[in-house]
Amino acid sequence: MKYERIKLGYDFDALEPYIDAKTMEIHYNNHHAGYANKLAEAIETTNTDKWATIDELMINYQSIKDDQVKVKIRQFGGGLWNHNFFFPTLKKDVELQDANLKKALEQKFESIDNFKKEFELAANSLFGSGWVWLVKDQHGSLKIVKTFNQDTPIFLKLIPILGIDVWEHAFYLKHNSNKAQYVSDYWNIINWDLCEERFNN
Numbered sequence: 392m393k394y395e396r397i398k399l400g401y402d403f404d405a406l407e408p409y410i411d412a413k414t415m416e417i418h419y420n421n422h423h424a425g426y427a428n429k430l431a432e433a434i435e436t437t438n439t440d441k442w443a444t445i446d447e448l449m450i451n452y453q454s455i456k457d458d459q460v461k462v463k464i465r466q467f468g469g470g471l472w473n474h475n476f477f478f479p480t481l482k483k484d485v486e487l488q489d490a491n492l493k494k495a496l497e498q499k500f501e502s503i504d505n506f507k508k509e510f511e512l513a514a515n516s517l518f519g520s521g522w523v524w525l526v527k528d529q530h531g532s533l534k535i536v537k538t539f540n541q542d543t544p545i546f547l548k549l550i551p552i553l554g555i556d557v558w559e560h561a562f563y564l565k566h567n568s569n570k571a572q573y574v575s576d577y578w579n580i581i582n583w584d585l586c587e588e589r590f591n592n
């Protein structure tokens with residue numbers, strides 16, 4: 392397969408009790424694999440040789456002529472890209488270091504608590520399926536953005552720092568309809584070291 396899934400890099404139960412093992416297993420083995428497989432199927436007869444990576448594909452696919460293929464790349468390529476970004480962002484017991492990202496967050500949102508409040512508000516108010524992201528724009532400024540379905544922030548020329556999957560499949564087994572609890576649990580499983588790296592790059 393040309394555009395590959397990332398390895399999960401941790402056990403399904405590594406994020407317990409915030410995300411349960413069964414949810415992680417289904418999310419990674421079924422949903423994520425499904426996006427990768429359906430993308431491969433969708434581009435079987437389309438020449439994507441010039442785009443070696445899923446990043447390049449998602450930034451450039453609009454130049455493909457076939458509208459049906461474009462829709463599928465948007466959906467399944469987006470799903471592959473978003474989850475390749477999301478899973479490594481999750482790790483327990485990592486503190487936000489007193490470094491560049493923290494300073495930028497405080498500058499933009501006044502405090503980390505305030506950033507969390509605004510991020511949670513965006514996630515809890517997202518209607519339907521989608522994602523909420525902390526991104527850096529082309530001027531280096533931080534902002535919170537939503538994308539719907541499997542649209543990616545890189546398509547909008549934004550550099551994602553972290554993101555939360557607010558599709559029901561990401562939380563429903565454990566949290567049921569309590570999306571707000573899933574969103575607030577998320578703060579316990581952020582790999583802030585990776586976010587710092589993304590911010591500095």
Ligand code: MN3
Pocket residue numbers: 418422474556558560561
């Ligand atoms: Mn998902």
